[in-house]
Amino acid sequence: MNDPRYCGNSDILMSYLYEDGDEHERRAFEAHLQGCGRCATDAAELRAVRKDLAAWTPPETVLDFRVVRDPAPARSRWAWLTPPPLPAWAQLAAASLVVGVAVGLSGLEIRYDQQGLVVRAGWSKPAATRAADASTAAKPAGADAPWRADLVAVQEQLRNEWRQSLPVSATAGQGQASPIGSGKAMSDGEYMARVRQLIEASEMRKDRDLALRLTQVVRDMDTQRRADMARVADGLGVLEGRTGAAVAQQREMMNYLVRVSQKQQ
Amino acid sequence: MTVTDEELVARSIAGDTESFDQLILRWERPIYALAYRQIGREEDARDIVQDAFLRAFRALPGFKGEAKFSSWLYRITLNLCRDFMRRARRAPFAPTPEGRDVEDMASAERSTAESIEDILTRQDLSRHVARAMGTLPEEQRSAILLKEYHGLTFQEIAELQGCPLSTVKTRLYQGLTVLRRELDRRGTGPERAEGSRTP
Numbered sequence: 411m412n413d414p415r416y417c418g419n420s421d422i423l424m425s426y427l428y429e430d431g432d433e434h435e436r437r438a439f440e441a442h443l444q445g446c447g448r449c450a451t452d453a454a455e456l457r458a459v460r461k462d463l464a465a466w467t468p469p470e471t472v473l474d475f476r477v478v479r480d481p482a483p484a485r486s487r488w489a490w491l492t493p494p495p496l497p498a499w500a501q502l503a504a505a506s507l508v509v510g511v512a513v514g515l516s517g518l519e520i521r522y523d524q525q526g527l528v529v530r531a532g533w534s535k536p537a538a539t540r541a542a543d544a545s546t547a548a549k550p551a552g553a554d555a556p557w558r559a560d561l562v563a564v565q566e567q568l569r570n571e572w573r574q575s576l577p578v579s580a581t582a583g584q585g586q587a588s589p590i591g592s593g594k595a596m597s598d599g600e601y602m603a604r605v606r607q608l609i610e611a612s613e614m615r616k617d618r619d620l621a622l623r624l625t626q627v628v629r630d631m632d633t634q635r636r637a638d639m640a641r642v643a644d645g646l647g648v649l650e651g652r653t654g655a656a657v658a659q660q661r662e663m664m665n666y667l668v669r670v671s672q673k674q675q
Numbered sequence: 676m677t678v679t680d681e682e683l684v685a686r687s688i689a690g691d692t693e694s695f696d697q698l699i700l701r702w703e704r705p706i707y708a709l710a711y712r713q714i715g716r717e718e719d720a721r722d723i724v725q726d727a728f729l730r731a732f733r734a735l736p737g738f739k740g741e742a743k744f745s746s747w748l749y750r751i752t753l754n755l756c757r758d759f760m761r762r763a764r765r766a767p768f769a770p771t772p773e774g775r776d777v778e779d780m781a782s783a784e785r786s787t788a789e790s791i792e793d794i795l796t797r798q799d800l801s802r803h804v805a806r807a808m809g810t811l812p813e814e815q816r817s818a819i820l821l822k823e824y825h826g827l828t829f830q831e832i833a834e835l836q837g838c839p840l841s842t843v844k845t846r847l848y849q850g851l852t853v854l855r856r857e858l859d860r861r862g863t864g865p866e867r868a869e870g871s872r873t874p
Contacts, residue, residue: 420848421841428822428847430829456848459855463823465797466804468711468720473703475725477692477732637791 416442417449427456472618500571503564510561680744688735695735699728702745705825706752712820713756715805723759727752742834749825750835753817760813807857815850818843 416422416439425431426439443450496504678697686694706727711720730751731738738747808816814836821827821835833840 421844424829424844424847428829455855456851459851459858460823462800462804462858463819463854465800466712466808467801468708469717471707471717471721473707473721473724475699475703475728477695477699633791633794640791 412446412448413442417446423449423453423456427453427460470622472615472622474615474618496572500568504568507561507564507568510557681740684735684738684740684744687732688738695732698744702748703728705745706748708824709749709752709820710756712805712808712824713753713816714759715809719759723752723755726755730755743831746827746831746835749821749827753835757813803858803861804854807854807861810857811850811853814838815846815853818846819850819854822847 422431422435422439426436429436439449443453678694680698680701683694683698683701687698703724707720707724710723710727711717714720714723727748731748734751738744742750808819811819817836818832821832822829827835829840829843832843836843
């Protein structure tokens with residue numbers, strides 16, 4: 411019986427199928443299924459799909475994740491020499507600064523003329539040209555360049571950032587143990603201890619893997635053995651059948667011979 | 676007495692790593708199963724499980740307990756799976772390599788109860804289901820995985836997927852309908868299955 415409240419209503423169908431939702435509504439839908447063949451077929455087919463889904467199992471695997479804390483690194487007496495880590499933008503700015511200064515100092519020359527594209531550093535110019543350049547550039551190289559002021563500003567900003575971050579990171583670095591993987595330097599002893607720990611963990615994992623593989627091999631052998639046994643049993647059955655047939659045939663032949671010999675007598 | 680997830684979370688936040696280890700032990704299998712069914716590769720699924728717990732551990736102080744710990748973990752895992760698939764630009768699939776399926780599926784208790792034919796049939800069906808699931812859009816697949824294999828309620832899935840309850844039901848319905856069609860096409864569908872079930 412077609413009922414617009416239920417027919418084609420996926421909401422109610424899903425609530426019914428997964429038994430999740432208003433119970434009264436589900437019961438009403440169940441009653442509707444008694445009289446509506448289309449909805450009943452839909453529900454039955456989707457229920458069958460759900461049964462098929464149960465066949466999908468993930469493969470067995472070894473999972474032994476644990477929280478491992480790195481030992482807190484002891485502060486070296488030279489630690490104060492190591493600058494605190496800079497943020498990415500500051501590192502980028504510093505790199506640009508270095509490249510800019512290097513380009514400025516090398517007197518990079520880029521020219522495109524009839525000879526093609528020419529990129530030349532200051533020290534690769536002929537001596538005469540260099541002398542000429544030196545005379546024309548008596549004042550400091552790039553002293554009036556527009557980027558000079560920007561470079562100075564960036565340099566100043568970097569210094570400020572560095573100064574501000576120093577006390578904060580110094581206090582944070584002492585009391586707080588980084589949970590997993592800290593970027594601080596480790597002494598040789600700690601490295602060795604860490605390496606040993608990692609090797610031990612790796613060996614344990616390999617042992618477990620090996621045990622799992624062995625179990626799988628044993629299981630596989632057992633499966634194969636059972637398959638072979640079944641095949642052998644089948645073969646024996648066939649052989650037995652054939653042997654039985656041959657025996658019957660021989661018996662018939664013997665009977666025939668006996669009958670013939672009796673007749674001749 | 677079993678310690679609840681909430682208690683273990685509280686202890687972990689207080690700095691007790693063993694409690695977090697217990698949470699890992701409790702949830703690593705379901706999380707692995709979810710990741711494996713989402714991306715279809717055992718090694719990658721293991722990596723995602725590790726990454727999920729690492730992220731959870733780091734974000735634990737910010738976990739307010741508004742949702743269940745498991746739902747929170749499922750959300751992290753699904754996000755990681757999504758990132759993985761986007762990064763790899765590949766659709767999920769689950770091709771269990773030939774020759775390994777019998778080992779994987781014939782676990783100790785099953786091997787005594789099931790014949791080789793049963794195992795092979797189930798292996799075949801499992802492969803078909805995996806391939807059919809791979810054809811679904813991500814939201815439908817996630818909804819089906821969370822409902823079928825992890826038993827989440829419609830409400831929990833809706834919160835996890837950030838959509839209304841009715842959308843979850845629609846996704847489930849559409850996903851199951853596509854699966855029915857796909858399994859029918861491969862000859863392992865409900866009609867055949869039902870036929871073989873009825874004596």
